[in-house]
Amino acid sequence: MIIIRPIQDSDYDALHRIAVESGHGFTSLPVNEELLRKRIAHAEVSFNSSVTEPGNEGYLFVMEDTETGIVVGTCGIEAAVGLEDAFYHYHLGKVVHSSRELNIYNTVETLSLCNDYTGASEICTLFLSETHRKNRNGRFLSRCRFLFMAEHSERFGETVIAEMRGVSDENGSSPFWQWLEDNFFSLDFPTVDYLTGIGKKEFIAELMPKYPIYVNLLSPEAQQVINKVHDKTVPALRLLEAEGFARRGYVDIFDAGPTVEAQASKVKTVCESQKCQVLIGEVESDNNFMVCNTKVADFRAVQTPVLLRETANQVVLPQAVADALMVNEGDWVRLIAN
Incomplete structure (x- = not known):
């Protein structure tokens, strides 16, 4: 039988294996023993805490095949993001440059650094081993979080978001990050992804451009991947869209993958x-x-x-x-x- 349950300390080896399997771009599961053990310990405290409103809790679940005793997948929920560490996004906006005298009217897309999702709940860390990508297990692993949220709504915010993995190649190189690296940083994408995953985010505030970026000044390769998802993430995105999640113009600051959002009470699994x-x-x-x-x-x-x-x-x-x-x-x- 396939069951989903809260993670426990004895699941460390399985979580480490999943972190390795998930590869580049899966920021929430860095291949780092100290951080993975802290993630498990934090989840155990969160599941055992008495909660009346969302705070710093992080809930991590695992999917277990009881016939073999093997953990084959994981998924998570962060109760409220950005309460301790700043939670950054780029917001896609527009700026108009016009001159009536010269009869010129140009609309330019911009990317503005923001913390607009502070306090929102985030569904995250969804990964299923290839051996069990059948029998609707992936759908089950994703949607079980909404059953938990429906039953324990006091633990979560009204806005729920999900950051979708953006475009990167088999070596973990992101076209969007490449432009930022060339102009503002001296770190490659896998390194930045890893540093973010282990909580070292100070460099974002220190080195990220503070003013809006004109999209048309980015490289053509970077422009093409803004608001696009990794090929392997398309099924997860479709699942969330079926639940009522939609894009609102927010993208990841590293790979420009879209962030989707929904009102918790209107998520299909929650309300139905x-x-x-x-x-x-x-x-x-x-x-x-x-x-x-x-x-x-x-x-x-x-x-x-x-x-x-x-x-x-x-x-x-x-x-x-x-x-x-x-x-x-x-x-x-x-x-x-x-």
Whole structure:
């Protein structure tokens, strides 16, 4: 059975393997033992904390194949970004240069450094090993976060964002960063990506251009990748767009990948999921639901056929599924069709 649960200290080796697999551009999982262990410890504290409003909590989940005991994927949620370290983006804007006397009117796109998403919740760190990219596991891994947010809404902000990986080549080189490197920095993209991942962000404020950048002054290669996603990120973007996420003109300051946003209460999985009371019995159905319990530290989620009795607000689960979810008959679960 495939389950999703909070990460724990014993998952370090698996998380390190995933960090290596994820490659360049996956800033939130640097290949660094100290930082990965801190990330796990912070998640454990967050899951075990009593929370009434979003703060510095970071929730990291893993997908486990219980038949083998192997962790095959991970995903995360940051409760509120930018509260301790500045959270930077570029915002795409326009400047008009015109002269009525000369009959000239030019519109120029600009990139302006900003901290507009400070305090927003961020879904992040989504990665699934290639061996398990089947049976809707990727979709499940992404959407389970919204079930958790729906059940524990007090822990998250009303605005939810996701930074999508921008364009880079197999060596980790970003055309957008190349222009910044040539003009403002002396660090290559993999190095900058790594420094950001381990929390060393002071160089951003020190070296990043403070004034709006005219897009038409960038190299043609840099201009072409602004607001574009990496080929491997397209499926993740499509999933989020189906949930109601949209671009609002914000892009990453390193690779110019788009940041998408939605109002938490309007995310499809959040507003369409329902709570039902558990009955345990035989289920003969080929439908497929995502089901999670209502716990925090002992959160569990699975994909499974169920027998839904909507008028009675009840759901029939097989005993093995109830055991995996750590629920008994009479307990409540949250679910949505997958």
